Amino acid sequence: MAYVTSRELLLDAQKKNYAVGAFNIENMEMAMAAVAAAEDINMPLILQTTPSTVRYGGLRLFHGIVSSLAADASVPVVLHLDHGDSLQLAEDALHTGYTSVMIDGSQHSFEENISMTKRVVNSAILLNIPVEAELGKVGGKEDDLEVEASIYTDPQEAQEFVSRTGVSSLAVAIGTAHGIYKDAPVLDVERLSAIRHAVDVPLVLHGASGLSDESIRDCVRRGICKVNFATELRIAYSNGVKAMLAEQPDTYDPKSYGKAGMTQVKEFVRSKLLLLRG
Numbered sequence: 001m002a003y004v005t006s007r008e009l010l011l012d013a014q015k016k017n018y019a020v021g022a023f024n025i026e027n028m029e030m031a032m033a034a035v036a037a038a039e040d041i042n043m044p045l046i047l048q049t050t051p052s053t054v055r056y057g058g059l060r061l062f063h064g065i066v067s068s069l070a071a072d073a074s075v076p077v078v079l080h081l082d083h084g085d086s087l088q089l090a091e092d093a094l095h096t097g098y099t100s101v102m103i104d105g106s107q108h109s110f111e112e113n114i115s116m117t118k119r120v121v122n123s124a125i126l127l128n129i130p131v132e133a134e135l136g137k138v139g140g141k142e143d144d145l146e147v148e149a150s151i152y153t154d155p156q157e158a159q160e161f162v163s164r165t166g167v168s169s170l171a172v173a174i175g176t177a178h179g180i181y182k183d184a185p186v187l188d189v190e191r192l193s194a195i196r197h198a199v200d201v202p203l204v205l206h207g208a209s210g211l212s213d214e215s216i217r218d219c220v221r222r223g224i225c226k227v228n229f230a231t232e233l234r235i236a237y238s239n240g241v242k243a244m245l246a247e248q249p250d251t252y253d254p255k256s257y258g259k260a261g262m263t264q265v266k267e268f269v270r271s272k273l274l275l276l277r278g
Contacts, residue, residue: 006132010202014223018220019225030261103131152191241257
């Protein structure tokens with residue numbers, strides 16, 4: 001249908017009180033499976049790559065894969081840079097053809113985060129590409145990013161941050177964490193409601209892998225418009241490959257176990273998109 005930016009998708013989700021699913025991909029098979037799942041239930045889709053995934057395959061490679069799939073897809077597809085960790089990487093993604101970027105300055109001071117984010121926004125405006133940023137710190141480990149403890153987003157700081165940077169969406173810290181939870185997290189959903197009241201841009205939830213369906217639904221009801229899934233997607237693909245090779249250990253055709261991984265990814269993506277649709 002279209003290779004699109006995330007701006008209109010997130011604004012529509014905000015208006016209609018649902019969320020768009022954003023899924024971190026590592027290869028062609030994961031991208032194919034995710035698009036197929038979205039087409040099955042006619043839902044828009046955001047595919048994401050992290051800095052380590054970009055180092056593994058390159059911006060141009062993932063842009064080629066996703067833009068090609070989007071050209072033939074029956075649903076809108078976005079390619080997003082997740083947790084962009086440098087100005088250079090964000091700039092490169094913008095000029096390679098990514099249709100959404102995140103600059104993550106949450107490891108820096110409030111003022112440094114604003115300065116870093118504003119520079120990316122200024123570049124993205126010229127290409128009409130939306131920018132996501134993060135305020136507060138989402139704990140846990142994802143990619144090369146590791147944060148020992150979460151620092152929750154302050155609603156008034158969020159208001160100032162959005163006003164001064166001009167970001168299109170804001171990732172918030174309310175008690176989620178990257179990776180797999182050892183214990184069920186306790187989310188500060190009242191804080192989320194307060195942030196939603198303080199800012200007018202769509203809000204993003206990181207660290208959704210492992211959250212209960214009801215927790216995710218509650219966050220969407222309180223203003224989350226984009227939900228990121230990464231670790232569970234990797235697990236789904238790996239489990240499919242492992243199961244296939246356990247049953248047929250002599251298999252040597254990568255397409256065979258690639259398809260097994262795709263089956264698991266498609267099922268996972270479909271279930272999460274249905275959850276977010278409400």
